[in-house]
Amino acid sequence: MSAKAPVRVxxxxxxxxxxxxxxxxxxxxxxxENGIFIPTLCDLPGxxxxxxxxxxxxxxxxxxxxxxACVTRVAEGMEVAVNSERLDRYRRGILELxxxxxxxxxxxxxxxxxxxxxxxxxxxxxxxxxxxxxxxxLPVDASHERFVVDHNRCIxxxxxxxxxxxxxxxxxxxxxxxxxxxxxxxxxxxxxxxxESCTGCGKCVQVCPTGALSEKGKSVAEMSKRxxxxxxxxxxxxxxx
Amino acid sequence: xxxxxxxxxxxxxxxxHSKISLHLDEKGRVEEAYFHVTQFRGxxxxxEGRPFYEMPSLMARICGxxxxxxxxxxxxACDAILAVRIPENAARLRRILNLAQLVQSHALSFFYLSSxxxxxxxxxxxxxxxxxxxxxxxxxxxxxxxRLRQFGQQIIEWLAGKRIHPAWVVPGGVTEPLSAANRDRIxxxxxxxxxxxxxxxxxxxxxxxxxxxxxxxxxxxxxxxxGLVGPNGNLEHYDGKLRFxxxxxxxxxxxxxxxxxxxxxxxxxxxxxxxxxSFYKPLGYPEGVYRVGPLARLNIVDGCxxxxxxxEWAEFRELDRGAxxxxxxxxxxxLVEIAFGLEKIxxxxxxxxxxxxxxxxxxxxxxxxxxxxxEAPRGTLIHHYKVDRDGLITWANLIIAxxxxxxxxxxxxLQVARHFVRGNKLTEGMLNRVEAVIRTFDPCLSCSTHAxxxxxxxxxLRSHDGELLDTQRN
Numbered sequence: 001m002s003a004k005a006p007v008r009v010x011x012x013x014x015x016x017x018x019x020x021x022x023x024x025x026x027x028x029x030x031x032x033e034n035g036i037f038i039p040t041l042c043d044l045p046g047x048x049x050x051x052x053x054x055x056x057x058x059x060x061x062x063x064x065x066x067x068x069a070c071v072t073r074v075a076e077g078m079e080v081a082v083n084s085e086r087l088d089r090y091r092r093g094i095l096e097l098x099x100x101x102x103x104x105x106x107x108x109x110x111x112x113x114x115x116x117x118x119x120x121x122x123x124x125x126x127x128x129x130x131x132x133x134x135x136x137x138l139p140v141d142a143s144h145e146r147f148v149v150d151h152n153r154c155i156x157x158x159x160x161x162x163x164x165x166x167x168x169x170x171x172x173x174x175x176x177x178x179x180x181x182x183x184x185x186x187x188x189x190x191x192x193x194x195x196e197s198c199t200g201c202g203k204c205v206q207v208c209p210t211g212a213l214s215e216k217g218k219s220v221a222e223m224s225k226r227x228x229x230x231x232x233x234x235x236x237x238x239x240x241x
Numbered sequence: 242x243x244x245x246x247x248x249x250x251x252x253x254x255x256x257x258h259s260k261i262s263l264h265l266d267e268k269g270r271v272e273e274a275y276f277h278v279t280q281f282r283g284x285x286x287x288x289e290g291r292p293f294y295e296m297p298s299l300m301a302r303i304c305g306x307x308x309x310x311x312x313x314x315x316x317x318a319c320d321a322i323l324a325v326r327i328p329e330n331a332a333r334l335r336r337i338l339n340l341a342q343l344v345q346s347h348a349l350s351f352f353y354l355s356s357x358x359x360x361x362x363x364x365x366x367x368x369x370x371x372x373x374x375x376x377x378x379x380x381x382x383x384x385x386x387x388r389l390r391q392f393g394q395q396i397i398e399w400l401a402g403k404r405i406h407p408a409w410v411v412p413g414g415v416t417e418p419l420s421a422a423n424r425d426r427i428x429x430x431x432x433x434x435x436x437x438x439x440x441x442x443x444x445x446x447x448x449x450x451x452x453x454x455x456x457x458x459x460x461x462x463x464x465x466x467x468g469l470v471g472p473n474g475n476l477e478h479y480d481g482k483l484r485f486x487x488x489x490x491x492x493x494x495x496x497x498x499x500x501x502x503x504x505x506x507x508x509x510x511x512x513x514x515x516x517x518x519s520f521y522k523p524l525g526y527p528e529g530v531y532r533v534g535p536l537a538r539l540n541i542v543d544g545c546x547x548x549x550x551x552x553e554w555a556e557f558r559e560l561d562r563g564a565x566x567x568x569x570x571x572x573x574x575x576l577v578e579i580a581f582g583l584e585k586i587x588x589x590x591x592x593x594x595x596x597x598x599x600x601x602x603x604x605x606x607x608x609x610x611x612x613x614x615x616e617a618p619r620g621t622l623i624h625h626y627k628v629d630r631d632g633l634i635t636w637a638n639l640i641i642a643x644x645x646x647x648x649x650x651x652x653x654x655l656q657v658a659r660h661f662v663r664g665n666k667l668t669e670g671m672l673n674r675v676e677a678v679i680r681t682f683d684p685c686l687s688c689s690t691h692a693x694x695x696x697x698x699x700x701x702l703r704s705h706d707g708e709l710l711d712t713q714r715n
Contacts, residue, residue, distance in 0.1 A: 140292060141631075142631035143631050150292075218294070219294055220299075221298075221408045222408070222416065
């Protein structure tokens with residue numbers, strides 16, 4: 001991103017509404033600026049984008065398939081639809097798959113009532129899971145003195161990986177394996193409590209959208225995440241560069 | 242003795258399902274009776290690997306009627322794992338919550354589930370023998386019952402945020418202190434609730450004569466009794482030590498620390514039911530069969546430390562020379578306990594430190610094992626957990642009131658069946674009496690009854706060689 005280059009403005013429509021945008025912006029950024037809701041789980045302002053959750057899929061006229069709004073740049077004359085019956089169905093389907101894939105038991109979860117996944121399911125009107133639950137046997141790593149990782153609640157959004165790498169600079173977190181075996185890991189798949197790179201800053205816990213990462217000893221529904229720090233930290237890091 | 246094997250049909254996975262089978266000899270007399278609980282829950286297994294501080298809420302999901310009892314017993318087990326003494330006011334608040342639960346659950350059992358038998362008659366029309374039938378014929382009593390239960394639930398909500406499955410009780414104490422406004426609201430409503438409790442007691446005592454035959458046969462047999470008693474041997478529901486009493490009213494064992502329960506209580510499984518049977522270990526089975534719950538509690542204690550309940554307790558103990566043996570008197574005991582619960586809540590709320598905001602102790606898992614014992618409405622509830630070094634559960638054992646009472650319930654069914662079943666034909670009145678004897682125990686078949694307030698019950702009548710003669714279900 002160069003501050004010197006002249007900023008070019010693009011105009012496009014989102015759900016029929018005309019909006020203006022800088023050429024380096026994504027559809028998601030423009031929509032958010034204009035108060036248009038596009039569901040997301042992996043996206044978090046202040047972190048890089050990965051397009052992992054696919055919830056922000058939108059329809060762009062002329063494009064062959066659906067495009068993820070978080071990584072798609074705006075273009076002149078673009079016609080974007082963010083609300084349609086088809087998108088609703090796909091988004092609910094993605095959420096249902098997330099719920100079916102692991103063991104998301106809201107009623108006994110530490111973030112019950114403060115969970116991004118849960119509130120999105122409510123907002124998008126997900127009433128049932130139409131896929132068979134997988135009930136995988138997944139471990140809980142409580143070896144860290146202050147934090148716990150519960151793989152049963154992880155949706156592999158990689159927010160923890162990004163915040164640890166990009167903001168804290170420790171790069172303790174990573175993702176291991178593929179497909180249903182995919183897991184977030186600390187160091188080289190060592191118990192978190194044994195990690196030498198972890199600074200114990202807790203940013204990963206705060207950005208985690210679900211109860212996968214939580215503070216130890218927090219009881220059911222007691223854990224709410226604090227993310228106010230993120231934009232400030234990002235600003236300070238960028239300002240120093 | 243019966244030789245045929247009765248197959249338990251696992252279709253009844255729905256809560257609160259049970260089945261009774263009766264075995265007849267060649268002459269058509271009841272030889273043996275079984276009370277089957279046909280559901281399997283598996284809580285002891287699937288909590289393995291979870292963090293211990295999740296246990297109170299996880300375990301409370303066992304039951305929607307008495308989640309508070311599980312919350313309390315589980316949190317106490319977790320306190321032991323934290324190895325802390327929780328702040329005094331936290332214990333006080335948990336105690337109030339537990340008593341509110343006692344009041345609402347007893348009101349449910351007495352008014353909603355059993356009062357139709359008592360008011361409308363054991364042989365009355367089954368279509369009307371429910372709370373709606375009571376509301377039609379005895380509207381004042383039905384209203385009292387609804388009001389009393391509502392009050393108990395209301396206290397739970399005011400204290401813990403919601404009526405069912407609150408997450409307020411946590412390892413180390415509770416999450417929020419009590420507000421002055423909520424204290425005053427509860428105190429204001431207590432006189433009305435106490436009035437209901439007294440009215441109901443007076444009415445029940447005056448009606449007892451009509452149930453002589455039931456009193457004589459409803460699991461009226463010598464057993465031991467077990468429960469918690471307070472420091473002075475007083476009626477106690479939250480803390481205290483276990484006491485065992487024999488049928489003659491003599492203390493068999495006293496001052497047992499909850500953590501040592503395994504030295505005194507053993508469990509055994511049966512091929513015909515998912516419900517385990519507990520017995521007093523030193524005496525073995527079946528000599529060591531004991532009962533828990535309201536009847537047991539009033540039998541084992543030396544007194545109640547509230548004025549009204551104290552009087553009622555003294556009168557109750559006049560029923561028998563030793564311990565009161567008929568399970569029919571569970572109803573009576575339940576009413577005495579409602580009065581006690583209300584008086585005790587009032588006492589506790591008037592404590593000077595009740596608004597103290599120090600209500601939670603913070604610690605990590607310091608012990609590798611913890612036992613929590615509390616009195617649920619139906620009887621003594623034991624939660625026992627073991628954790629690894631990181632605080633993840635490696636093993637859990639729960640002993641629930643209905644398990645303690647299991648053997649006595651079976652005997653009750655046999656006793657009632659032998660007394661009321663004649664020949665090879667079942668009558669509805671007989672069926673209802675068999676149900677009614679089970680109802681006196683207010684069993685928590687994990688732990689619920691159906692919307693119409695009756696157990697989903699199936700009675701099978703079998704001949705000596707296993708032939709099915711008759712089946713009745715409600």
